Amino acid sequence: MSLKTIEEENSARARDRINVLHARNRHQWWRLIWLLVGPGILVMLGENDAPSMLSYSASGSQFGIGFFLPFVALTFVMAFIAQEITVRLGAVSKTGHADLIYRRFGRFWGNFAMGDLIFTNLLTLVTEFVGIVAGAGYFGIPDTVAVLGGVGIVSLALVVGRYWLWERVTLLMALGNLIFIPVAILSHPAWGQVASSFATWHPLPAGGFGSNTLILLLADIGATITPWMLFFQQGAVSDKGLTTKDVTHGRVDTAVGALLATMAAAACIVATAPLYLHHMNASQFGTAQFAQALTPYIGHLGSALFALGILEAGLVAATTISTSSAYAFGEVTRRAHSLNVPAKKAPAFYLVLILIAMVAGGIVLIPGFPLEAVVIMVNVIAVLTMPPAIGFLLILANDSEIMGRYKSTRLLNTLGIGVGLFVSIAGIIYALSVIVPGFTL
Amino acid sequence: MVRAESTVNLSDLSDLDAQKIWVDEVLAEHRASQVQIEQLGLLKLSTGLKGLMWLLRLYVIFMVVVVIVNVFQQTH
Numbered sequence: 001m002s003l004k005t006i007e008e009e010n011s012a013r014a015r016d017r018i019n020v021l022h023a024r025n026r027h028q029w030w031r032l033i034w035l036l037v038g039p040g041i042l043v044m045l046g047e048n049d050a051p052s053m054l055s056y057s058a059s060g061s062q063f064g065i066g067f068f069l070p071f072v073a074l075t076f077v078m079a080f081i082a083q084e085i086t087v088r089l090g091a092v093s094k095t096g097h098a099d100l101i102y103r104r105f106g107r108f109w110g111n112f113a114m115g116d117l118i119f120t121n122l123l124t125l126v127t128e129f130v131g132i133v134a135g136a137g138y139f140g141i142p143d144t145v146a147v148l149g150g151v152g153i154v155s156l157a158l159v160v161g162r163y164w165l166w167e168r169v170t171l172l173m174a175l176g177n178l179i180f181i182p183v184a185i186l187s188h189p190a191w192g193q194v195a196s197s198f199a200t201w202h203p204l205p206a207g208g209f210g211s212n213t214l215i216l217l218l219a220d221i222g223a224t225i226t227p228w229m230l231f232f233q234q235g236a237v238s239d240k241g242l243t244t245k246d247v248t249h250g251r252v253d254t255a256v257g258a259l260l261a262t263m264a265a266a267a268c269i270v271a272t273a274p275l276y277l278h279h280m281n282a283s284q285f286g287t288a289q290f291a292q293a294l295t296p297y298i299g300h301l302g303s304a305l306f307a308l309g310i311l312e313a314g315l316v317a318a319t320t321i322s323t324s325s326a327y328a329f330g331e332v333t334r335r336a337h338s339l340n341v342p343a344k345k346a347p348a349f350y351l352v353l354i355l356i357a358m359v360a361g362g363i364v365l366i367p368g369f370p371l372e373a374v375v376i377m378v379n380v381i382a383v384l385t386m387p388p389a390i391g392f393l394l395i396l397a398n399d400s401e402i403m404g405r406y407k408s409t410r411l412l413n414t415l416g417i418g419v420g421l422f423v424s425i426a427g428i429i430y431a432l433s434v435i436v437p438g439f440t441l
Numbered sequence: 442m443v444r445a446e447s448t449v450n451l452s453d454l455s456d457l458d459a460q461k462i463w464v465d466e467v468l469a470e471h472r473a474s475q476v477q478i479e480q481l482g483l484l485k486l487s488t489g490l491k492g493l494m495w496l497l498r499l500y501v502i503f504m505v506v507v508v509i510v511n512v513f514q515q516t517h
Contacts, residue, residue, distance in 0.1 A: 007464075010471070014464040021467070094474040104484040112498060215511075243470045373512055384504035388497040395490070401481060424500065431507045434514070 012340035013241040016164050020246070036249035037256065038167040039090075039236035042320055043083060043229050044076070044257030045174035048264050049317030050131020050310055051124065051378050052223030053180070056265050057290045059216055060272030061280065065193050066203040068220065072265045073198065075224040078419045080258040082390065085397045085408065085416065086230050087250035090237030092406045097234040099331035101392050104399065113392060114332060116385040117227050121325045124228065124382065125360035127375045128318040133364055135311025138291050138304070147361035153315050154322050154357040158350055163239045163339040170319055176312035177264045179305050184267035186302035187274050187294075194270060209441035211433040215380060218430045222379030223265070225423060227389040228324045235327030239338050244406060271298065271306065318357055326353035384427045390420040 016035070023032040059068040086097065093100060098117075102110035129150055136146035153173075160166045196202075205213045233254075242250055272290060274297035291307040298306070323339075329352045330337020336346035343350045363369060394416045397408040408416065433439045465472070486494070 010464055010468050013471070014467045017467045018463075092474065093478055094471050095478050099478075103478065103481050105486075106483050109494065116501065241468070241471065370516075373516065377508060377512060381505075381508055384508065385501055387500055388494070391494060391497050395484070399484065402478075427500070427504055431504060434507050434511045 008342070008345060009336070009338045009340045012162055012164075013239075017241055017243075024245075033249060033252065036242065036246050037253040038171060038240060039233045039242075040083065040087070040250060040252075040254030041257035041260065042167065042170055042174055042236065042316075043233040044079065044254070044261040045177045045264070046232070046317050046320035047079070047224060047226060047229055048177050048261045048313055049124070049128055049223075049321075050134075050314040051127040051219075051375050052265070053131070053268050053310055053313050054290070054375055055216065055219040055223045055379055056268040057272045059220060060269035061275035061290070061293075062216070063205045063213075064203075064273045064276035065189060065270060066197045067201050067205055068216075068269055069194065069197045069266050070201050071217070072220055072224070072269065073262050075221050076258045076262045076265070078221075078422065079224040079229070079261075080254055081412075081415045081419050082225060082393065083229060083233050083254045083258075084251055085393050085412070086234040087237055087242075087254060088247055088403065088406050088408075089393075089396055090234040091242045091244050091247050091250060092404065093402050094238050094241075094243075096238055096327050096331040096337070097231045097393075098328040100234075100396055100402065102332055104396065104402070105392065109392075110332065113227075113389065114328060116389065117231055117328055118325065120226065120378075120382050120385055121228050121321050122356065122360060123374060123378045124226070125318060125321050125356060126363050126371075127378045128314040128321065129361045129364040130371045130375055131310045131314030132318065132361075135291075135307045135309075135314060138307035138311075143365060147365055150315060150318050151354065151357050151361050154319050155354050157319075157323065157339055157353055158343050160339070161342050163236075166339045167236070167240065170316065173312065173319070174316045175260075177309065177316070178260065178267075179309040179312065180264045180267035180271060183298060183302050183305045183309065184270040186298040186305075187271050189270045189273060194266075211439065214430050214433045214441070218383050218426055219379040221423065221426055222381070222383040224261070225386055225419070226379075226382040227385055228321050230389055230393060231328050232320055232324035235324060235331070235337075239327070239340065247406065268309075271302075274298070318360070322353045322357045325356045326350070380430065383423055384430075387420055387424045387427070390416065390423065394420065 020032065020035050023035055056072065059072075089097065089100065098110070098114060101113050129147055132150040133143045133146045136149070137143065141149075156169065157166055160169065207213070209217070237250060272294065275293055278297070280293060291303045291310070294306060295303045326349050327337055330346070330349045333348065335348045337349045338346065341349070364371065394408070394413065397403060397416070398413065400407055429441065
């Protein structure tokens with residue numbers, strides 16, 4: 001990385017920091033929040049991606065309003081616990097997650113972590129483009145045009161030239177995830193039952209926790225906790241230039257993101273519950289079929305909004321996941337990796353960002369590729385690769401040389417280990433359900 | 442950092458690229474962190490921690506096999 005490139009990156013970041021300092025000195029708290037939020041909301045709404053919304057749709061349509069609503073809320077609490085650590089890591093170290101893993105654990109372990117990230121990112125990106133194609137297909141947009149449009153949106157990073165502007169544009173898109181709330185309202189749910197399910201976790205899934213229910217449970221966990229989120233948020237916090245003074249705002253940002261994402265996820269479950277009430281077998285539904293099947297219950301407007309939500313979810317996640325891949329690549333290869341650096345100064349960073357999106361989009365266009373199988377399993381695979389990622393995260397969060405007084409407290413460690421155990425045990429239960437015929441909880 | 446908070450003037454924002462010294466002041470904490478990170482060496486992992494990391498790695502490899510078996514079961 002040349003000195004001139006570093007200066008250019010720092011110069012852009014300094015402008016953002018001066019705005020923050022002025023807001024802080026003048027006690028403009030709302031402006032301060034506006035300036036400092038971003039990575040947390042983006043990562044949480046970004047994780048409400050196309051396969052996640054499909055997973056929530058499957059939960060709502062197969063089990064209705066009940067156990068899965070509070071369960072999804074719980075998974076977002078766990079996501080907050082994991083992502084809060086990345087806020088501290090990014091604000092204290094001012095560098096990305098991959099960089100820290102390579103520096104502290106060496107190339108051997110770093111390569112494993114990167115292997116997990118690249119594998120899950122590429123698979124997840126494929127499913128984002130499945131969502132983009134399915135959502136666009138509802139409006140009669142051809143697959144090729146939809147894929148090109150998706151790659152075009154990801155490529156916006158090339159022209160904005162500033163992290164701040166990129167973050168604001170992507171945030172605006174990400175708020176589109178809340179489109180599932182009016183869709184839920186259009187389904188005229190029994191709001192008393194919705195409130196009751198959050199309080200009692202009932203009714204439990206009909207038929208108990210068999211293999212298919214466990215896959216859905218795992219998919220819902222994978223819809224909120226995945227490796228790319230760790231790499232993305234730490235990279236974004238570092239690129240945004242947050243400092244140790246901003247940790248509290250970073251936590252607020254992440255909590256608000258978790259809350260918004262929970263609302264959108266719960267809305268998706270509520271919106272698809274009519275399919276359960278009308279005994280429609282939605283177990284084999286693809287993304288597009290949900291929108292069409294819901295038409296009799298939420299009308300054409302509701303269906304169109306649902307399809308738009310899937311399209312938007314795919315577009316936002318394609319953007320954030322591509323960016324997380326590019327951050328990790330730049331950190332590992334020690335090349336310029338900032339959205340504050342123009343494309344001509346960081347060609348490798350932007351090339352990876354766009355290339356991975358193009359490859360994923362291209363795979364979706366291959367005739368006969370088993371897209372639905374990938375969509376169903378991608379969240380499951382994401383969960384299964386989480387335990388080592390949480391292991392690295394917790395070790396780094398307790399690394400006194402990096403974190404100093406910001407290292408995790410006993411309470412935060414207990415919560416973090418709890419998330420790691422939960423994810424690991426969920427994976428073991430899933431494995432048992434696959435290996436042992438007839439296994440149920 | 443404190444000095445930067447008191448000396449920076451909004452009206453001079455447009456000249457920031459030329460004001461390298463301001464950039465240095467505003468990003469003082471960033472530069473200190475960069476220096477600290479550059480000096481980091483490998484973390485000394487205890488035997489227990491290494492064992493845990495290998496266990497988690499084997500967990501992922503095992504689970505990938507399980508997923509392949511599961512996909513095979515579902516498609517046949």
